[in-house]
Amino acid sequence: MAKERTYIMLKPDCVKRGLIGKVIARIEEKGYTISNMKMMNLDEKILREHYAHLVDRPFFPEIVSYMTSGPVVGMIVEGENAVKGMRIIMGATKFEEATAGTIRGDFAMKTTENIIHGSDSPENGEIEIKRFFGENA
Numbered sequence: 001m002a003k004e005r006t007y008i009m010l011k012p013d014c015v016k017r018g019l020i021g022k023v024i025a026r027i028e029e030k031g032y033t034i035s036n037m038k039m040m041n042l043d044e045k046i047l048r049e050h051y052a053h054l055v056d057r058p059f060f061p062e063i064v065s066y067m068t069s070g071p072v073v074g075m076i077v078e079g080e081n082a083v084k085g086m087r088i089i090m091g092a093t094k095f096e097e098a099t100a101g102t103i104r105g106d107f108a109m110k111t112t113e114n115i116i117h118g119s120d121s122p123e124n125g126e127i128e129i130k131r132f133f134g135e136n137a
């Protein structure tokens with residue numbers, strides 16, 4: 001499997017709870033490289049693009065209010081099989097399925113406020129990196 005890039009985002013609950021360092025440590029301890037990182041505030045426009053697959057779901061307004069409740073930390077994470085590997089260390093989307101030892105399993109008790117985003121395919125990783133870091137990233 002070739003070296004891959006994925007878009008990782010530490011969500012507002014991660015920042016507010018002072019967990020940035022712990023989560024980054026797990027990413028680095030696994031062996032991935034963080035090649036770019038920035039803190040930013042998101043608006044509804046970018047969230048409607050980023051979560052286009054969820055805009056019609058009843059909980060979408062909850063996602064918008066959560067994701068605009070404070071700054072996030074966006075990162076480009078690189079390494080062998082980084083997309084799938086990051087999804088494994090992040091843990092499942094549904095909080096009750098996120099097992100102990102994963103980031104969500106250890107730090108989250110809700111499905112909405114679940115600490116971290118990671119791209120779900122290499123293609124989406126590249127799209128998301130461009131969305132948040134620009135066309136030349």
Ligand code: IDP
Nearest residue numbers: 054059063092093111112113114116117118120
């Ligand atoms: P993922 O973050 O594991 O890729 P997605 O299905 O892409 O999961 O959903 C994006 C985000 O939307 C989740 O991380 C979570 O914050 C929120 N979300 C997804 N499904 C639900 C739900 O059923 N209830 C509330 N929030 C949800």
Ligand code: MG
Nearest residue numbers: 117118119120
């Ligand atoms: Mg997703």
